[in-house]
Amino acid sequence: RTDVFGPDGALDTALWRVRGESLVGLKGALTLSSHEDMPATYIVSAATGFEVIVPPGRYTLTGRSPSFDDPAVTCSEERPVVIRRGQITRVDVRCRKMPARVFSVAGGTIKGRQYRPGRMMLTGDDTLDMRHSVWAKWNLRHAVGRGLGVINRCVPDCGDSTLKYRIPMRLDAYRVRTRCAFRVFTRYREVFTHKPTGVPRRYTLHIRYPECNG
Secondary structure, three states, X not given: OHHHHOOXXXXXXXXXXXXXXXXXXXXXXXXXEOOOOOOEEEEEOOOOOEXXXXXXXXXXXXXXXXXXXXXXXXXXXXXXXXXXXOOEEEEEEEEEEOOOOOEEOOOOEOOOXXXXXXXXXXXXXXXXXXXXXXXXXXXXXXXXXXXXEEEXXXXXXXXXXXXXXXXXXXXXXXXXXXEOOEEEEEEEEEEEOOOOOOOOOEEEEEOOOOEOOO
């Protein structure tokens, strides 16, 4: 299809209401965004949806519809949309009521999501976690907690390390986004009471696209 699209690909999409086991077409707007370009918003017909030619890349696709005034209803594609050169990518954006909770996915996967955990995983390889956590705040926008940060220095290796630092820490979680049909924190600001050897005293963890099935 490169003779049709040239160096680009195409996105074929529509906006749907989830009603039991069926889907009902909706009018509304869909926003396609990437990390490189400004978001682009398209108006959608309930009957047909639309097809648009876009450069190859990885995108986030979200929507909104005048049919919903409830902020708990979100419209999004569960996984990042990947557009490939010369190909049509078909994506259905579904609107559904989300659970009134925001989860931590600092470990990098939706399967490992946590809610107000006593032990919060902050890496996918078990090199940092916050234990004995006490949460002063955990709401739909922000979480603030304190605990004992355990840093695994992986000596001689991560599984059998004999070198671990235990330092009190504070954690701020924020920037809520919908990923894989769940609302999650995507920024984690970690602050230790003093600087560990070889580790920054302050660090912000960015989670862009947690694995849905990992």
